[in-house]
Amino acid sequence: MNIVVSENSKMIVEMVRDVGKKHIDPFRKEWDDEQIFPIELFKELGGLGLMGVLVPEIYSGSGMGYHEYVSVISEISKFDPAIGLSVAAHNSLCTGHIMGFGSEEQKLRWLPKLATGEWIGAWGLTEPNTGSDAGNMKTTAKKEDDHWVLNGAKNFITHGNSGDLVVIMARTGDPGDKKGVTTFVIERGTPGLKKGRKEDKLGMRASETSEVILDDCKVPEANILGQVGDGFVQALKVLDGGRISIAALSLGIAEGALEASIKYSKERHQFGQPISNFQGISFKLAEMATKIEAARALIRQAAELKNRGVKVNKESAMAKYFASEVAVDVSNEAVQIFGGYGYTKLFPVEKYYRDSKLCTIGEGTSEIQKLVISKSILA
Numbered sequence: 001m002n003i004v005v006s007e008n009s010k011m012i013v014e015m016v017r018d019v020g021k022k023h024i025d026p027f028r029k030e031w032d033d034e035q036i037f038p039i040e041l042f043k044e045l046g047g048l049g050l051m052g053v054l055v056p057e058i059y060s061g062s063g064m065g066y067h068e069y070v071s072v073i074s075e076i077s078k079f080d081p082a083i084g085l086s087v088a089a090h091n092s093l094c095t096g097h098i099m100g101f102g103s104e105e106q107k108l109r110w111l112p113k114l115a116t117g118e119w120i121g122a123w124g125l126t127e128p129n130t131g132s133d134a135g136n137m138k139t140t141a142k143k144e145d146d147h148w149v150l151n152g153a154k155n156f157i158t159h160g161n162s163g164d165l166v167v168i169m170a171r172t173g174d175p176g177d178k179k180g181v182t183t184f185v186i187e188r189g190t191p192g193l194k195k196g197r198k199e200d201k202l203g204m205r206a207s208e209t210s211e212v213i214l215d216d217c218k219v220p221e222a223n224i225l226g227q228v229g230d231g232f233v234q235a236l237k238v239l240d241g242g243r244i245s246i247a248a249l250s251l252g253i254a255e256g257a258l259e260a261s262i263k264y265s266k267e268r269h270q271f272g273q274p275i276s277n278f279q280g281i282s283f284k285l286a287e288m289a290t291k292i293e294a295a296r297a298l299i300r301q302a303a304e305l306k307n308r309g310v311k312v313n314k315e316s317a318m319a320k321y322f323a324s325e326v327a328v329d330v331s332n333e334a335v336q337i338f339g340g341y342g343y344t345k346l347f348p349v350e351k352y353y354r355d356s357k358l359c360t361i362g363e364g365t366s367e368i369q370k371l372v373i374s375k376s377i378l379a
Contacts, residue, residue, distance in 0.1 A: 008064065009071040016072060019048065020079035028080045031206035032351060035198075037086075037162055038206065039120065045087065046117015050076075053091055055099060059111035066241075066303035070248040077252025078259070081355035082206035084252055085362075088245035089158035089207075090114070094121030097167045097238045098185065101226040110165060110185065122163030124154035124212050125235055131156075132368050134169075135232060139214060141170035141182060148172075148224075150184065150217040153196065160210035161195040164188045168214070169231045181231035185223045192217030203354030240312050242363045243320035247299045250320075250327035250359040254295065257327075257334035257352040258288045264338055264347070281337060288330045295323040314376035321369035324359035331356040 023041055031038055045051055053069045055061020062068075069091065077084030095114045098106060113119040130137050139152025150170050154160070166186050173180020186193050196211020226234060262285060265276035275281045298319040305312045331352040335342035342349050360366045 009068050012064075012068055012071050013075050015048065016050070016075040019045070020076065024076070024079040024083055028206075028348075028351075029345065031080070032082070033205075035200065035205045037159075037208035038083075039162060041083065042086065042090070042120060043117045046115070049115075050087060051090055051117040052095065052111070052115025055095060055111055055115040059099075059107055059115055061111065061115040066244060066306045067300070070244065070251075070299055070303050073245055073248035074252035074255065077249045078256035080206060081249060081253050081256075081352065082204040084249045085204050085358070086158060086207040088242075088249055089123065090121045092241045092245040093123035093158075093238060094163070094165065094167050096241050097123060097183065097225065097234065100238065101183065101230070101234050102185075106185070106222075106225065114165070119164035120159050120162055122157055122159040122166040122212070123238075124157050124160070124166055124168040126154060126156045128153065128155050132365060134235065135178065135181070136175045137169065137171050137181065139168070139170045141172050141184065141219075143172075144218075147218050147220050148182075148184065150186075150192070150214040150219060152214050154212040154214075155196070156199065156209055157212050159208050160212045161198060162208050166193070166212060167225070168212070169235055170214075172228055172231075178232050179229040181235070182228045183225040183231040183234055184219045185225060186217065186219055190217060190219065202357065203351070204358050239363055240316045241306060243316040243369070244299065244302050244306060244312075246359055246363045247295070247302065247316070247319040247323040250323035250356070251292065251295055251299060253327040253352050253356050253359065254288070254292050254323070254330040257331040257349055257356075258285070258292060260347065260349055260352075261285060261288065261334045261337045264341075275337075284333050284337060288333055291326045291330060295319070295326045298322055314373055317364075317369040317372040317376075320363065321366050321373065324356075325366060327352075327356040327359050 049062035052061035053064050053072055057063040073084050073088050098110055114121050125134055127137050141148045141150045168184045169181050172182040192215045194213035196213045198210040265281050266274050268275045302315040302319040305315055334349040335353050338349050341347055
């Protein structure tokens with residue numbers, strides 16, 4: 001597949017680097033230590049077009065494609081993977097779901113606010129007892145006159161408390177029925193939409209993760225995306241794009257860990273010479289770099305197919321599975337290269353290490369990706 005990286009992508013990388021150096025890098029440790037979700041940063045990113053990368057210009061978005069989007073997420077994630085995660089969740093899950101399945105009226109109503117960063121978006125599929133088994137969700141929606149009443153709880157929701165708008169999947173049919181789930185858009189302030197527990201996490205601490213509580217939450221019929229019963233199928237298609245997001249996030253983590261390791265290995269001296277001279281270190285760096293390039297190739301392939309509008313189920317799963325495992329492997333090796341310093345917060349590699357693990361879990365675990373891939377190749 002002939003894939004050319006556009007000049008636009010290169011310009012975006014330079015812009016994101018400038019933003020990262022000024023507005024992310026100086027505050028990364030504070031945000032991580034205190035688990036601060038920096039909402040004002042996302043407003044600024046919205047002003048730069050980074051909260052609506054894939055949204056057409058008619059809806060106040062940047063109107064770019066998946067190659068540019070991958071560049072945005074991976075480059076932000078070098079500075080702070082938690083910020084990259086939040087930008088990805090806002091763009092590909094919440095905004096992407098509305099863009100993919102909303103009516104023209106719904107797009108005009110919600111996308112401009114999301115694309116400009118005026119509103120922060122959330123997306124709710126996962127529940128306490130239904131992670132990978134999303135088809136058996138417990139959250140219900142029942143029709144009453146001209147509205148629907150939702151009851152239940154979602155957990156591990158990015159921006160679950162701070163989001164101005166949340167896209168929610170709720171059961172409108174029998175458990176396990178693929179046509180028994182419907183998608184609702186709920187604006188903050190809607191009676192019955194309540195904030196839940198904020199998770200205290202190992203990593204990705206500047207990206208808010210919390211519960212969303214629905215207590216007799218009344219949602220108008222006009223807030224349904226697509227048709228009643230289409231929610232589960234919609235969610236699976238949204239996750240295809242979301243997996244490219246997590247792959248890009250993983251790539252940024254791995255690249256950041258490698259760059260830090262190369263720099264440190266040249267500066268750190270042992271036995272009268274830089275440790276990069278030792279084969280034990282140089283071979284680690286070679287393996288890390290090779291894995292990263294392999295992950296990049298899978299991500300570019302998935303992004304290209306997504307841009308072409310063709311089925312990307314297998315390719316996005318491959319990219320997400322491989323890149324997320326690479327992020328863990330590379331960040332682990334980075335800590336090893338740094339030695340004792342790698343186990344301290346004096347250097348960034350311990351954070352890459354903590355943050356990387358989420359990539360093998362979010363948007364479908366590595367095991368689920370293997371299931372998706374195996375079903376595709378055995379079909």
